[in-house]
Amino acid sequence: MASLRVLELYSGIGGMHQALKESCTSAEVVGAVDVNTLANEVYKHNFPGTPLWAKTIEGITLKEFDRLSFDMILMSPPCQPFTRIGLQGDISDPRTKSFLYILDILPRLQKLPKYLLLENVKGFESSSARNELLRTLEMCGFKYQEFLLSPTCLGIPNSRLRYFLIAKLHQEPFSFQVPGRILTGFPDQDQEDLFKDKVTNKADEASCSLSSEEKNLDPNVGPDCSSKKSLPKGPFLFKLETVEEMERKHGQDNDSSIQMLKDFLEDENEEMSQYFLPPKSLLRYAFLLDIVKPTCRRSTCFTKGYGHYVEGTGSVLQTAVDVQLESVFKHLEELPEEEKLMKLSTLKLRYFTPREIANLHGFPLEFGFPDKVTLKQRYRLLGNSLNVHVVAKLISILLG
């Protein structure tokens, strides 16, 4: 097969490009487009041979798109208009303009692409933008399937529930295609369950090992980056956690189909001191932290505010593994500040490093950042990116 010509829109640091590489598809990214200067520098650092258009998508003309003569579009449009924590501007949000522009351009291209893959946050599936996308795809003759997937489906100890759509032009439907349904597992995972699910239409708990947290699609407690952190109901055990939450975490940590976090961690060394939580954060946010140990098989979604904002932006790592979390938090709130801090410090809590987050997101070791990109910027760019392994698998399924 001739090499596919791929257009990567909203390319960021190149998560889609990395996934394409991982899928071992014979393909070439003939154009990547993003307006973010810093993201573009990281992209160039890692994919120096790819033509990168540092401009807005809506600034690219139909003629210019036609000249690229691409066979495939990979794209992650901005998610803020669809996040449940945002104002949900949907198609009235100015940030959706470029996406609507793509939908307008698509049917007018000289040659339609054969394949399309889109990634977005959970919430996109109930937006008008998604309805517009489906309408355009149907009008152009695409067959498509939608998914809600998290890296936990692939045994990766990180929750990052995302909406995906794969589409192909003028071909037989996908063998696993379920009209009107969003799949919550990969097609090769537990087909029986998928089928049962299809027949009974018992929503959202299909095949793969989504954590129970992820199966719970209540908008306030979902694990995706867009979720609002609401206080749990019921009596707290310690650390504002209920029996139910503790049991859920325990269950996740005992699920041997998921790898342990330690497989994704860097060796502890002197440089790690910069990642330790400062006293102010410890005192202020200790009760809201999601604390994990290297032997845990879970972590919450790392968002762009990680390392900067504490609440709900991603798990932190307890490096003093022998210290009992329960004993540290017992009666903690009754102690004077100094003692409180002393007790909390025994846990040796630190942020995951950008490299560790990149590992959890499936970026290979050779993927890097130019030296001048600060720590805060690295967290921000990684928080905006995607899980490479999940997308690589979807590309293989799409082309399979």
Ligand SMILES: C[S@@+](CC[C@H](N)C(=O)[O-])C[C@H]1O[C@@H](n2cnc3c(N)ncnc32)[C@H](O)[C@@H]1O
């Ligand atoms: C969700 S991030 C995509 C991240 C990317 N997949 C990655 O792996 O890093 C969305 C990206 O869209 C870019 N963007 C937003 N609006 C844009 C527009 N109108 N034209 C071009 N790029 C845009 C942002 O700069 C951001 O990098």
